[in-house]
Amino acid sequence: MAKKKNTAWMCQSCGQRSVKWAGYCGSCGEWNTIVEEVIQSEEPPRGIGALAGASSKPVSINKVSFTETPRFPSGSLELDRVLGGGIVPGSFILVGGDPGIGKSTLLTHLASRVAESWGPVLYVSSEESPQQVRLRAERLGAMADTFLVMAEADLDRIDEYRKGLNPKVLIIDSIQTVYKPDIPSAPGSVVQVRECAAQLLRIAKNTGTAVFIAGHVTKDGAIAGPRVLEHMVDTVLYFEGERHTQYRILQAVKNRFGALEIGVYEIGDEGLIDIPNASELFLAERPVGASGSVVVPIMEGTRPVLVEVQALVSASYYQNARRTTTGVDVNRLQLLIAVLEKRVGLPMSNSDAFVKVTSGIKIDEPAVDLGLAMALASSFCDCPMDPHTVVIGEVGLAGEVRGVSQLEHRIRESQKMGFQKAIIPANAGRVKVDSDFKLTGVRTLVEALQVVGIGKQEK
Ligand SMILES: Nc1ncnc2c1ncn2[C@@H]1O[C@H](COP(=O)(O)OP(=O)(O)OP(=O)(O)O)[C@@H](O)[C@H]1O
Ligand SMILES: [Mg+2]
CATH class of the missing domain: 3.40.50.300 (P-loop containing nucleotide triphosphate hydrolases)
Known part of the structure; x- marks a missing residue:
């Protein structure tokens, strides 16, 4: 295809220019997105300082004048x-x-x-x-x-x-x-x-x-x-x-x-x-006493929110077991299943596993690992977790439970929502809680499962 004057081939998806037409954009990997666009005579790029009328000369940071703009x-x-x-x-x-x-x-x-x-x-x-x-x-x-x-x-x-x-x-x-x-x-x-x-x-x-x-x-x-x-x-x-x-x-x-x-x-x-009060909303329809359901306090910016993580593990009728997630990365699920199999001894490789974070939130922080692994084990063994317990911790490849940030905020929100116990990483140090709230520190995933009585029959 011949190129007209003042035009360029450009990907509609990522904006990358290309020297000629192609069916595939090498930059973003999309098909059929490269189109011919008329290009403007481009102005030299200017910084925001220039836009706001400020000088663009170098100046000591101490001498930059500013007035704090009040938000409304x-x-x-x-x-x-x-x-x-x-x-x-x-x-x-x-x-x-x-x-x-x-x-x-x-x-x-x-x-x-x-x-x-x-x-x-x-x-x-x-x-x-x-x-x-x-x-x-x-x-x-x-x-x-x-x-x-x-x-x-x-x-x-x-x-x-x-x-x-x-x-x-x-x-x-x-x-x-x-x-x-x-x-x-x-x-x-x-x-x-x-x-x-x-x-x-x-x-x-x-x-x-x-x-x-x-x-x-x-x-x-x-x-x-x-x-x-x-x-x-x-x-x-x-x-x-x-x-x-x-x-x-x-x-x-x-x-x-x-x-x-x-x-x-x-x-x-x-x-x-x-x-x-998002936590109240997210936990409103929780099936208390069902296996595979675990409550995890996550941080959304500076705000702690309690969410329910649900897992369903069932025998697979396919050659390749199915692994599906909503709200968490599927690779995290694969990793935790491998840890449960190798470090805890739960034979899950021939089981389909489905995970869902109710409420439509997407979780990408590692603090959800322990809760997710316990939800999987709970569903696999069909042992419900105590409905008054929250679970916090990152899980490493050796099955160890690692510390997480802002533990106190997470626990305070759990207390506020009426929970009575938390399973937390053992190395969390001293955490201030009410006397009627019970903290259990765990070093490994095996220990965490022992604390709640899951997986005994498999071991
Ligand atoms: N007359 C109505 N009564 C009740 N709910 C309505 C009514 N009209 C629209 N809604 C609800 O409001 C929702 C949001 O509509 P809105 O136009 O704000 O969406 P939008 O994100 O701007 O959509 P778009 O991408 O089409 O511009 C609709 O999906 C619909 O459920
Ligand atoms: Mg609209």
């Missing part, structure tokens, strides 16, 4: 927590999520609450008409005089109106449907998304307006468009949840203004309601 609340304690304590003026925030998960609902709530208390908010909907936005806002009880709605996709026109209004918050719903008219590529293409995001970044940093953009996700769950979009923004939030349940989790995967926290919501006819 978004009207939702869960969103404030995820943003690191409120909205930072001039911040640039991306909210991604599956279709229909509730991105526009979240942003509509935000718009009306900020408009009521802090000043004008410009909500640009390039996917829906102002009537649709109003219908939603009425349903949510999110009406305010200074909540301004505009159905426009041309970013230059959006910017003109914005200049006249100087809003406190600018919302773009969504980044994949706005476009710059001087770029001949279609809205949603790599070049359009990158250029529109760059202009919105300049608006945020130059004017102090906080800019929220909604973003579509691909079928693999990543934000659609160039990967560089996630680098450009200050904060990336994913709105997640199983569509047929009423719970939604807002998860920060990047935040330049705070720890990576989660916010929990319930979605209904009246929109999103904050759920401050």
